[in-house]
Amino acid sequence: GAGVSQSPSNKVTEKGKDVELRCDPISGHTALYWYRQSLGQGLEFLIYFQGNSAPDKSGLPSDRFSAERTGGSVSTLTIQRTQQEDSAVYLCASSNGTGGLSPLHFGNGTRLTVT
Amino acid sequence: GQNIDQPTEMTATEGAIVQINCTYQTSGFNGLFWYQQHAGEAPTFLSYNVLDGLEEKGRFSSFLSRSKGYSYLLLKELQMKDSASYLCAVRPSGGSYIPTFGRGTSLIVHP
Numbered sequence: 289g290a291g292v293s294q295s296p297s298n299k300v301t302e303k304g305k306d307v308e309l310r311c312d313p314i315s316g317h318t319a320l321y322w323y324r325q326s327l328g329q330g331l332e333f334l335i336y337f338q339g340n341s342a343p344d345k346s347g348l349p350s351d352r353f354s355a356e357r358t359g360g361s362v363s364t365l366t367i368q369r370t371q372q373e374d375s376a377v378y379l380c381a382s383s384n385g386t387g388g389l390s391p392l393h394f395g396n397g398t399r400l401t402v403t
Numbered sequence: 404g405q406n407i408d409q410p411t412e413m414t415a416t417e418g419a420i421v422q423i424n425c426t427y428q429t430s431g432f433n434g435l436f437w438y439q440q441h442a443g444e445a446p447t448f449l450s451y452n453v454l455d456g457l458e459e460k461g462r463f464s465s466f467l468s469r470s471k472g473y474s475y476l477l478l479k480e481l482q483m484k485d486s487a488s489y490l491c492a493v494r495p496s497g498g499s500y501i502p503t504f505g506r507g508t509s510l511i512v513h514p
């Protein structure tokens with residue numbers, strides 16, 4: 289498609305379960321970002337990919353969080369042993385560069401609820 | 404690191420003009436973005452400023468003063484559909500150029 293696609297759009301899981309969130313960026317975009325947005329909070333940076341490598345993963349909140357990107361395209365964010373504080377909207381964005389005017393194009397996000 | 408500050412909420416009347424301010428402190432600067440986010444939807448790109456001055460795009464304009472660490476988004480001829488959250492984001496120079504977002508300003512437009 290023309291935009292960033294994320295799946296699932298909604299995910300309800302029990303505390304302690306693992307979840308996997310998927311992001312399909314705009315074709316040709318080399319940079320891919322994961323952010324998290326909690327109610328009333330700003331966008332919190334999680335991890336950044338350039339191609340298949342992740343030069344900055346400084347925002348991952350704990351070792352329960354991991355992400356990968358394959359083929360310079362699709363990315364998956366995995367949360368192991370989910371906790372209630374992981375409940376948030378997880379937003380993926382892509383851009384065709386990192387300098388100058390290279391705006392981030394966001395997907396609609398995955399709303400994760402941990403019960 | 405970066406610190407970005409914007410008002411939490413603003414209200415305005417349909418047809419009016421509103422200015423949403425954003426102040427920032429950053430160790431390096433490579434541009435400032437404004438995004439619009441309707442409830443339950445993705446943030447969408449509005450504007451980008453890297454040099455001082457005013458950028459106009461239809462009903463929306465964005466201003467930047469790098470020396471003051473200050474930007475504003477100006478919305479003219481407000482419409483009900485402009486009710487949304489407006490996010491200010493700063494891209495640093497160096498490193499991975501990852502934009503840092505403010506908490507957003509929730510704008511409510513009433514008739």
